[in-house]
Amino acid sequence: MTTPGIPIGEDDLHAYVDGRLLPNRLGVVEAYLKANPGAAAQVSAWRAQRETLRDQLAAKASExxxxxxxxxxxxxxxxxxxxxxxxxxxxxxxxxxxxxxxxxxxxxxxxxLRSAQPVMVSDAISAYKTFVVDASHPVEVKASEQEHLVKWLSNRLGKPIKSPDLTMFGFRLMGGRLLPASSDGIAAQLMYDDDQGTRLTLYLRNGETGETSYRFLREGNVSAFYWIDDGLGFALSAATSRERLLPIVEAVYRQVQPSR
Amino acid sequence: MDETAIHLEQHIPALRRYAYALVKQNDAADDLVQDCLERAVGRWHLRHRDGNLRAWLLTILRNQFINTYRQRRRRGVHFALEDVVEPETTDSAPDSSTAIRDIFAGLDTLPEEQRSVILLVGVEDLSYDEAARVLGLPVGTVMSRLSRGRAKLREYLETGRIAVLRRVK
Structure with missing residues (x-):
């Protein structure tokens, strides 16, 4: 519908009505309409419809x-x-x-109760216990490279993940690492700490199925909440009370859920 | 007001207009717009920053419309009846109100894709490419929907009064 020499098509006529004809085509279309009263009538009918609709709906848009x-x-x-x-x-x-x-x-x-808990939580708590005590290499990628960290973990998990912001609870992101999972999946661990040195981990694992409600588990002095959402398993663990962890879980849940 | 709100709110009049043209009831149209905006706020990070925000919002709105009304439309002519009996308009000149009835009743006889193309291109001023993206169709298909829709609407407006009566009964 761009070059002058090409025969007139219906698309030209619509573009004419909608004011979307290229200038070099305009003359050709106008000449065609002069020579073809049928097409001209069609075009003016279309234009009338268009104007009527616009007029009648204009009031709606100015409310x-x-x-x-x-x-x-x-x-x-x-x-x-x-x-x-x-x-x-x-x-x-x-x-x-x-x-x-x-x-x-x-x-x-x-x-x-213990036997009913998914393997994921045991893995999450093991990973928590392994890495929170690690003074020199608690994380593989530091929070200073947050963008890279999130991208890397998302790629490896095969799902977009976000690192929740927990500063309102006094926890800062330290960084994260990738972990093998005992099933076929891959797991990631994000670690946070507060001014008292309390460490908290969010463990994520792909390939999970099943329900999405929260579960709570305490093992030794470690509290953990876990849930599954849209194929991702989550476990939030910290050596703290259930009461302190619960509002954090809610914040994490809110921030990581896919928008719907 | 923050930037997101400013960006979104400037398109609300267009969203309300398109929604109203689809459902022809004020409250139902605003319900659709509300759903659309809730989604848009929730998915704000998923929009294309350099893309056309209005086209993105219209896409969400249209999908919302299809999901909500697909079932109801299958049940029959309820909608046609309502909009013929109760044309909602702020313009009260009697002759123009007949024209509205006719053009909206005529639109209502078209398949949704044809109706949406006519509205998106003719009223919302989307380009053919943008309309194609909103509808998820190739642009050639959009042009042919536009042709068919406009042809049928013309036929309806020129000969269709009796058809209106038949539908209302």
Whole structure:
């Protein structure tokens, strides 16, 4: 539809109506329309439709934006939804703890519960124990190369991951490393620390299937929350109390979830 | 107001216009726009920085429309009935209100792709390439949808009054 010598097509006529004809084509199309009253009638009918639609819809676009569509309202709605989700998650954690208590009373030990925990969590806690005590090489790639770190881990895991920002809890990202996983998958570990030297790790592993609710586990002095979301397994571990870890889990969960 | 909000809000009038042209009810149209904006805020980091933000938003809105209304449309002419009986317009001149009824009723007889091409190109001023990206179609297909849509709409407007009555019944 660009060069003058090419025969007229319907696309030329539409471009003429929509004002998208190139200037060097305009004369040819206009000459064609003069010589072809049928095509000219078609074009003027199309143009009339276009103008009617534009006119009738113009009022809609000049209305003031309703309050609920302001971006600040949209964000508030999203926050509320997320809060509701978190409440559900928190409720499932409570249920699990209550269930665990009943299990403990019934069985007298934790073995039934322990055996139900995925391999992923044991691996996560092992990795936690191995690397938090490592004074010289706790991480493979330092947080100063955060962009590279995130890209590298995302590539190896085959999924885009983000390193959650936990500064509001006093934890700073130290860096991360890649780990073998006992299944076929690959795991990554992000490590954070606070001013007291408490270290916290977020362990991620691909190829996970199954449910997505939070689970809590305590092994020795290590607390861990784990969950599975969209094929990625997550485990957040630290030598701290469940109460301190829970709000951090919620923040991590919020930040790593795929947008939906 | 932050930059994201400024970027997004300048396109809200166009989104409301397209949504309204698709569903022809004020509240339902704004529901669609709200869903679209929620998604856009959630996926803000996924947009193409150098791309056309309006086309991206219109794409989200249209997908939202298709997902929401596909089932309802299968159930029948409910929509056609509603928009003929209750043309919502701020313009109250009687002759122009007949014209609206006709053009919207006419649009409603078209398959969604043809309707969307006509609106995106003719009202939202997208280029043919941008419209093709919104619809996920090759540009040649978009041109042929545009041709068919405009031809059918013309036929409808020139001969279609009886067809309106038949549908309303």
């Amino acid at each position: 003031p934006i309703p309050a609920r569509l302001r971006i600040s309202s949209i964000r508030a709605i999203r926050r509320q939804r997320q809060l509701q989700r978190l409440k559900l998650v928190a409720a499932s954690v409570l249920l699990l703890v209550a269930g665990g208590g009943i299990g403990w009373m019934a069985r007298g030990d934790w073995s039934a």
